[in-house]
Amino acid sequence: MKVAEMMSSPIPHQQTIAAVATAVAPGQGGIAVVRLSGPAAEVVGRSVVSIPGQQLWVSHRVLYGHVMDESGKERIDEVLVLLMKGPRSFTGEDVVEIHCHGGLMAVQRVLERVLAQPHVRRALPGEFSQRAVLNGRLDLTQAEAISELVAARSRRAAQLAMTGVDGGIQRRITSLRERLLDQLSELEARVDFEEDLPPLDGAELLVELQCVRRELEQLVEDAKRGDVLRQGLQVALVGRPNVGKSSLLNRLSRRERAIVTDLPGTTRDVLESEIVLEGVPITLVDTAGIRATKDALEQLGIDRSHQALAAADVVFLVFDLSLGWTAEDAALLAQIPDDVPRLLVGNKADAQPASMAASRGNQVDGKTVDVILSALTGQGEEALIEAVLKTCGASEAQGLVVALNQRQQDLAAAAAIALARTQEAAEQKLPWDFWTIDLRQAISSLGEITGEEITEAVLDRIFSRFCIGK
Numbered sequence: 267m268k269v270a271e272m273m274s275s276p277i278p279h280q281q282t283i284a285a286v287a288t289a290v291a292p293g294q295g296g297i298a299v300v301r302l303s304g305p306a307a308e309v310v311g312r313s314v315v316s317i318p319g320q321q322l323w324v325s326h327r328v329l330y331g332h333v334m335d336e337s338g339k340e341r342i343d344e345v346l347v348l349l350m351k352g353p354r355s356f357t358g359e360d361v362v363e364i365h366c367h368g369g370l371m372a373v374q375r376v377l378e379r380v381l382a383q384p385h386v387r388r389a390l391p392g393e394f395s396q397r398a399v400l401n402g403r404l405d406l407t408q409a410e411a412i413s414e415l416v417a418a419r420s421r422r423a424a425q426l427a428m429t430g431v432d433g434g435i436q437r438r439i440t441s442l443r444e445r446l447l448d449q450l451s452e453l454e455a456r457v458d459f460e461e462d463l464p465p466l467d468g469a470e471l472l473v474e475l476q477c478v479r480r481e482l483e484q485l486v487e488d489a490k491r492g493d494v495l496r497q498g499l500q501v502a503l504v505g506r507p508n509v510g511k512s513s514l515l516n517r518l519s520r521r522e523r524a525i526v527t528d529l530p531g532t533t534r535d536v537l538e539s540e541i542v543l544e545g546v547p548i549t550l551v552d553t554a555g556i557r558a559t560k561d562a563l564e565q566l567g568i569d570r571s572h573q574a575l576a577a578a579d580v581v582f583l584v585f586d587l588s589l590g591w592t593a594e595d596a597a598l599l600a601q602i603p604d605d606v607p608r609l610l611v612g613n614k615a616d617a618q619p620a621s622m623a624a625s626r627g628n629q630v631d632g633k634t635v636d637v638i639l640s641a642l643t644g645q646g647e648e649a650l651i652e653a654v655l656k657t658c659g660a661s662e663a664q665g666l667v668v669a670l671n672q673r674q675q676d677l678a679a680a681a682a683i684a685l686a687r688t689q690e691a692a693e694q695k696l697p698w699d700f701w702t703i704d705l706r707q708a709i710s711s712l713g714e715i716t717g718e719e720i721t722e723a724v725l726d727r728i729f730s731r732f733c734i735g736k
């Protein structure tokens with residue numbers, strides 16, 4: 267069923283939903299917002315908030331008052347209330363926002379008070395956004411982009427999400443889909459009235475289909491580069507004990523996150539630090555130095571190092587230049603799974619005579635090293651940053667304007683594959699019917715991206731990944 271049909275079916279949402287729309291944390295936040303949406307929103311607002319004086323419940327006006335307890339005697343919180351009558355609201359339904367004080371207690375008590383009213387239930391994850399989509403206030407890609415904006419961990423990721431919020435994804439996909447629809451109507455006319463129409467130029471039609479296909483492939487490729495901005499990278503710092511992994515983590519984090527000593531085996535557990543490099547959110551994972559040990563505790567730490575290594579998007583294999591490239595370093599390198607990008611990082615360059623480091627270039631004991639640096643002085647840090655961004659393809663993500671999320675990528679790729687099949691149909695000179703099957707499939711995949719052709723079950727699945735209150 268199409269969204270438009272769902273919208274015209276008898277009012278799907280009789281129930282009024284409520285949730286805290288802001289982040290909830292003890293001791294945090296000046297204000298917190300309880301949001302209600304649905305036919306009972308205003309009635310519930312009026313019954314839980316007592317408004318002094320002559321203030322009227324007019325749409326889009328802020329009122330001042332108190333949320334009272336059941337007995338009407340105790341004030342639970344001092345609040346501002348905002349009524350937004352549908353359709354001029356986020357969901358398109360009547361919405362009431364109660365702006366409470368932040369933290370945990372006041373807002374929880376206000377929510378409980380609201381939920382105790384008739385015809386109100388707790389909102390499911392993403393349910394406000396889902397209603398906004400069903401009521402035509404937002405399109406599906408915009409709703410997804412809002413969720414990505416909220417989740418963004420870097421400025422660049424946020425900018426990319428904003429393109430989607432502004433409708434950039436919707437416009438791109440809709441225009442490609444319309445081009446396919448044009449071709450489909452041409453084809454269908456031939457299937458039905460072959461003899462009445464001038465013969466169809468299959469070559470021309472094919473050119474147009476393959477042109478759309480290439481644009482889709484390009485979108486998917488760009489999106490892959492955008493993934494790194496959206497999801498960020500897990501970078502594991504791995505190496506033998508005492509090579510300076512923790513020192514490097516501290517330098518990149520700009521703080522003394524990890525304990526550094528000159529004793530090998532200082533780090534015993536994995537330790538994370540969040541940083542942003544050129545817009546890419548990066549989780550640095552410091553690990554215990556890997557060596558053969560009889561110390562059971564150290565061994566537990568080393569086991570975790572191996573796990574961190576296996577889970578990383580990029581591994582920095584750090585070694586000590588003053589000791590050179592050793593057999594142990596080579597053994598560690600061999601343990602990094604082949605498909606995990608890695609950088610060989612020679613640390614403690616400052617401990618080397620300058621002439622020696624320079625004359626060797628990036629060769630150490632015959633091994634080509636990606637970056638030579640000093641965690642102590644910071645020399646080589648920029649080269650390291652450049653190298654890691656290059657390794658993960660982030661340097662190419664800088665110019666991106668539109669980036670599909672995973673769901674949209676999968677559908678765009680499916681559409682491109684279906685269009686590739688029309689090429690085969692043409693080569694094999696198959697009848698027009700074969701073309702229409704693939705073309706319809708491509709159109710339907712694109713319609714699933716924009717929400718024009720989507721089932722309610724798929725919508726439920728998409729929105730269930732949102733958080734509560736969204």
Ligand SMILES: Nc1nc2c(ncn2[C@@H]2O[C@H](COP(=O)(O)OP(=O)(O)OP(=O)(O)O)[C@@H](O)[C@H]2O)c(=O)[nH]1
Binds near residue numbers: 511514528530553640
């Ligand atoms: N000269 C010099 N010393 C360094 C450099 N980086 C780290 N060190 C020193 O090397 C020693 C070990 O540093 P850590 O950062 O604790 O090494 P690690 O790899 O985390 O060691 P483990 O946690 O034991 O595996 C400390 O004394 C650091 O001060 C560097 O670039 N130059």
Ligand SMILES: [Mg+2]
Binds near residue numbers: 513532553
């Ligand atoms: Mg350490």
